[in-house]
Amino acid sequence: MIFRDPNFKIFYLRQTERTLPFANQQVETYYAPSGRKAIAKGIEVLNLKAEDNVLVPAYICREAIAPFRTKNIKVKYYKIREDFTFDRESLSQLTDEKTKAVVYVNYFGLSKEIKKYRQYCDEHNLYLIEDNAHTIFSEMGSLLGDILVFRLRKIYPIANGGILVVRKGVAHSVDEGGTLTTPRWRMDDCRFMAERILRNMYQHIATAPVNRLLLSVRENRERNDYLQNDLEATSAISTILRSSIELMKRLDLHQIIEKRRENFNYLLERLKICKNSSVQILFQQLEEQMCPLAFPLIVRRDTKHFINYLFLNGFVTYTWPHLPQEVMNDPQYAFEKFLSQNLVLLPIHQSMVHEQVDRMGAWVNKFSSGHERKH
Numbered sequence: 001m002i003f004r005d006p007n008f009k010i011f012y013l014r015q016t017e018r019t020l021p022f023a024n025q026q027v028e029t030y031y032a033p034s035g036r037k038a039i040a041k042g043i044e045v046l047n048l049k050a051e052d053n054v055l056v057p058a059y060i061c062r063e064a065i066a067p068f069r070t071k072n073i074k075v076k077y078y079k080i081r082e083d084f085t086f087d088r089e090s091l092s093q094l095t096d097e098k099t100k101a102v103v104y105v106n107y108f109g110l111s112k113e114i115k116k117y118r119q120y121c122d123e124h125n126l127y128l129i130e131d132n133a134h135t136i137f138s139e140m141g142s143l144l145g146d147i148l149v150f151r152l153r154k155i156y157p158i159a160n161g162g163i164l165v166v167r168k169g170v171a172h173s174v175d176e177g178g179t180l181t182t183p184r185w186r187m188d189d190c191r192f193m194a195e196r197i198l199r200n201m202y203q204h205i206a207t208a209p210v211n212r213l214l215l216s217v218r219e220n221r222e223r224n225d226y227l228q229n230d231l232e233a234t235s236a237i238s239t240i241l242r243s244s245i246e247l248m249k250r251l252d253l254h255q256i257i258e259k260r261r262e263n264f265n266y267l268l269e270r271l272k273i274c275k276n277s278s279v280q281i282l283f284q285q286l287e288e289q290m291c292p293l294a295f296p297l298i299v300r301r302d303t304k305h306f307i308n309y310l311f312l313n314g315f316v317t318y319t320w321p322h323l324p325q326e327v328m329n330d331p332q333y334a335f336e337k338f339l340s341q342n343l344v345l346l347p348i349h350q351s352m353v354h355e356q357v358d359r360m361g362a363w364v365n366k367f368s369s370g371h372e373r374k375h
Contacts, residue, residue, distance in 0.1 A: 030164040035133050035151030038162035040067040042147040046127050052100040058336040061321030086116035101127035109135030109292040110283045118144045134293040146170045158244035256350045257291040263348035264292045270361035279368040294345035303342050315360050317344050
């Protein structure tokens with residue numbers, strides 16, 4: 001069950017009331033335990049049916065399409081360009097009379113093409129689903145998506161939480177779903193807090209042997225398919241965890257956004273990558289009001305070595321995403337498959353200080369110059 005509470009901001013978030021952008025007169029806001037469940041609620045709000053289809057970028061994680069599959073809605077994948085700009089031709093080739101919506105992904109909180117997607121949807125009478133899992137806004141401003149989905153744990157250091165924002169006048173049918181009462185502490189809360197404590201301890205005891213051991217554990221875990229579709233038993237869906245709520249009460253969203261932007265620009269200034277390097281900076285400019293998830297790089301050779309190399313030097317990086325299997329198996333999506341294996345995300349978390357960013361930038365520069373690359 002997904003809960004909606006008009007008093008959520010006042011009752012739970014009174015300490016940070018001015019920092020949360022999800023309440024204004026132009027939207028309805030729904031709180032869910034995860035982004036996937038927020039998408040599932042959005043499908044209900046838009047009244048999408050099994051005979052409908054939606055256009056989704058081929059460069060997307062499996063989790064994001066799980067709600068559509070659960071509802072038996074056909075997913076049609078459109079290609080993306082190398083510079084992540086709008087590709088009208090790719091959308092036009094897939095749009096038909098059963099197409100009801102287009103999913104726009106704000107990649108890493110750095111995309112800036114949504115106005116073109118809005119125009120295309122208006123021309124073809126389609127809904128625009130805005131996937132903002134990689135970012136969060138300091139203020140809602142003018143809404144372009146018909147529904148917007150946020151995954152709070154991508155930006156906030158919390159255990160879970162998703163938000164669905166619906167433009168007023170869009171919803172066909174909305175189930176109130178009850179009132180969000182104060183949840184009790186559960187085992188998941190304890191597990192989350194224990195993980196945070198261990199991570200803090202790791203920062204003080206990390207050595208090369210410890211890093212190598214953790215690297216081995218991580219590689220073994222990545223061999224398993226992490227995707228588990230937990231959308232079927234909707235009656236068993238929990239509320240947002242109490243630990244998530246308690247942490248959100250103490251965080252200043254504006255400060256989080258400004259610190260991430262500062263770290264992004266600081267790292268950009270310090271990366272000295274030559275043009276013929278196998279390492280490529282993907283976004284050279286940070287747009288106003290954007291809250292970046294990470295700093296994306298293209299690593300064309302020895303990507304796994306690059307990730308392991310930075311990990312052994314104290315920085316956790318990763319490729320994104322785990323693509324849907326049908327995309328992986330289709331040769332027409334070769335570029336999307338390349339990105340999933342060679343686009344690496346560097347951390348710019350709000351907890352990082354300039355000294356850490358300096359060290360990470362130095363290691364990246366050293367790798368890109370060929371000093372540490374295996375041949």
